[in-house]
Amino acid sequence: MTERDVTxxxxxxxxxxxxxxxxxRAAGITPTVIEYLETPPSRAELADLLRRAGLTxxxxxxxxxxxxxxxxxxxxxxxxxxxAMIAHPVLIERPLVVTAKGVRLCRxxxxxxxxx
Numbered sequence: 033m034t035e036r037d038v039t040x041x042x043x044x045x046x047x048x049x050x051x052x053x054x055x056x057r058a059a060g061i062t063p064t065v066i067e068y069l070e071t072p073p074s075r076a077e078l079a080d081l082l083r084r085a086g087l088t089x090x091x092x093x094x095x096x097x098x099x100x101x102x103x104x105x106x107x108x109x110x111x112x113x114x115x116a117m118i119a120h121p122v123l124i125e126r127p128l129v130v131t132a133k134g135v136r137l138c139r140x141x142x143x144x145x146x147x148x
Contacts, residue, residue, distance in 0.1 A: 036061055037064075037132060038056055038061050038063040038064070038129065038130070038131050038147070039063060039064040039065075039129070039131075040052060040056060040064070040065055040066070040127050040128070040130075041068040041073070041081075041124070041126060041127055041129075041130075042065050042066060042067055042068070042126065042127055043067065043127070044067065046126050046127070048126065048127060048139050048140065048141050049126045049127040051140070052129060052138040052141040052144045053065065054141075055141055055142065055144050055145060056129070056144060059145075059148055061148070063129075068121050068124060068126070069121050069122060072118060072121040072124075073118075074118070075114055075115070075118045078114060078117060078118060078124070079114060081128055081130070081135050084130075084134060084135040085128065085134070085135040085136055087137060088110060089110045089113035089114050089117065090110070090113060091137075092124065092128075092137060093105065093113050093117060093123050093124070093125060094122070094123050094124070097122060097123055099116075099120055099122065100123060103120075105123075125137055125139065126139075127139075127141075127144075129144050129147055131147040133146075133147050
């Protein structure tokens, strides 16, 4: 992976995700865009992304989603949260951005700038 290789796990309906993508493109980079609601990562891929980002599943799950409450994930362990995020990708916090410098959850979008 070169410094210019960037992958964004993107949700076009999310303002933070759109903002991060705009910042990447404004830097002159054409990223690989993975619309993770359409093409979710495998469980192993998601676990690896979170590990590389220094995040636990609890830190990377969308707690404000109705599904989070419906599935009673507040009481869940990390394995159950990963399983839920794979079964219901809407629960994955976004955007996750991958570069040669690492993986980061880019909320706010400006956090992506540290990855270039």
